[in-house]
Amino acid sequence: MAEKKLKTLLVFKYIDEFSDEAHPLSTSQIIEMLANEGIKCERKSIYADVKTLKEIGYDIVSIKSPINGGFFMASRKFEIPEVRLLIDAVTSAGFITPKKTQSLVEKLESLVSKNQANSIVTQVYIDSSTKCDNEEIYYIIDALHKAIQDRKKVKFIYKRRNIDVENKKNYTEKTFTVSPYALIWKDDHYYLICNNQKYNNIMNLRVDRIRKVNTLDESARPVGEVSEYKNSFDVADYSKKMFNMYSGKSDKIRIACELELREQIMDRFGAKVPLSAYDSSHFETTVDVAVSDGLIAWLMSFGKKVRVLEPQYLADAVKERAQQIAKLYE
The missing domain is CATH 1.10.10.10 (Winged helix-like DNA-binding domain superfamily/Winged helix DNA-binding domain)
Structure with a gap:
């Protein structure tokens, strides 16, 4: 039997x-x-x-x-295009090490037949130069996730690359104690959204730079004490407002854009973003965003095709940045 x-x-x-x-x-x-x-x-x-x-x-x-x-x-839980999409996401994710990328890809291949997997793998390329080297990444993500669920503070080491004359690879390590609120995957990186206990605001830290996470017995600060989110942290709203993951104070901005940019504006702010005529060659929109250096860099990336109408302090900041850049080439 x-x-x-x-x-x-x-x-x-x-x-x-x-x-x-x-x-x-x-x-x-x-x-x-x-x-x-x-x-x-x-x-x-x-x-x-x-x-x-x-x-x-x-x-x-x-x-x-x-x-x-x-x-x-005849049918499986995942179809070939779905598995391919997942594999592409894993291979492009910078916070997953080359070793763990290969392991994850092999697990994803098992969702289809071996012949189908072989046809997918021949098209997969893993660029190890853009991958992190933090093999603790799974443990770190799990520890941070549990701390967020349990609403506990965490203490860890944050590692950053130094710039030196001889171009040697050395790093600065700084210890942070933070209240964690969310993990966000944005711009091909994984970020921890948290509050440094020394300040009354929110900051974003790259998860691949975090080492030696220790969950504390101390309760995390309520997110309403350090942000505009009074009851609970709104991950989707926060992610939408961030530019290049720079944190900043939320404000409504009004911009005028050349007509050819309507697709880029909808890609960034969603299909429901308001678009109204400004003149014969421009449209305008008003959006709620986090005003930061990241936003200024994003606005300037469009050159003369985008102009800030309101608030005036943001228009002045963009103008000042443009003048600073112009001076570099005088």
Whole structure:
């Protein structure tokens, strides 16, 4: 009986791993695979196993053909485009080390057949030069996540690269004690949104630069004490307002943009962002954002195609930045 149950499980394993619509697995192939495991069986027992697997919900298709007959898994929890999307996300994520990237990609490959996985992997490229080297990253993310759930402060070391004359790779380490509120993946980096206990505001720290996380018994500060979010931290709203993950005071800004920028503005602020005519060649919009150096850099990236209408202090800041840049080239 034990061998019979094992055989059924192995039949499922073989069909799940090695078959797809383009590569059905024949009865002879399954019998040969079972024989390699020391299990001998007849063809009709394979049909019985497949019938049992179908009865409990697996979408296995039988092809009756003397040339390319057999069985294949017709549907899976993840389709090929979905797995490809996940693999692309993992390979492009800078906070995942090359070693962990490879491990995650291999796990994602197991969601489809081996033939399908091979077709995906041939298109995958991992650029190790853009990846972090923090092999503690999983532990750090887990520890921070638990601290956020338990509303506890955390203490850790924050590591930054130094700039020196000889261009040697050395780092400065600084100890932070913070109240953590959220983890955000933005601009291909993972950030911890938190409050440094020395100040009354929110800051963003790169998770890949965090080391040696220690969760404290001390309760985290309520987010309403250090931000505009009085009851709970609104991750989506905060992420939408941030530019290059620079924190700043939230304010409404009104900008005039050339007509060709409507897609870029909707990509940044969402399809529901208000767009109204300003003149024959420009539209205007009003959005609520965090005013910061990141916002100024983003506005200036469009050159003369975007102009700040309100508030005046932001228009003056952009003008001053432009003048400073112009002086560098005089």
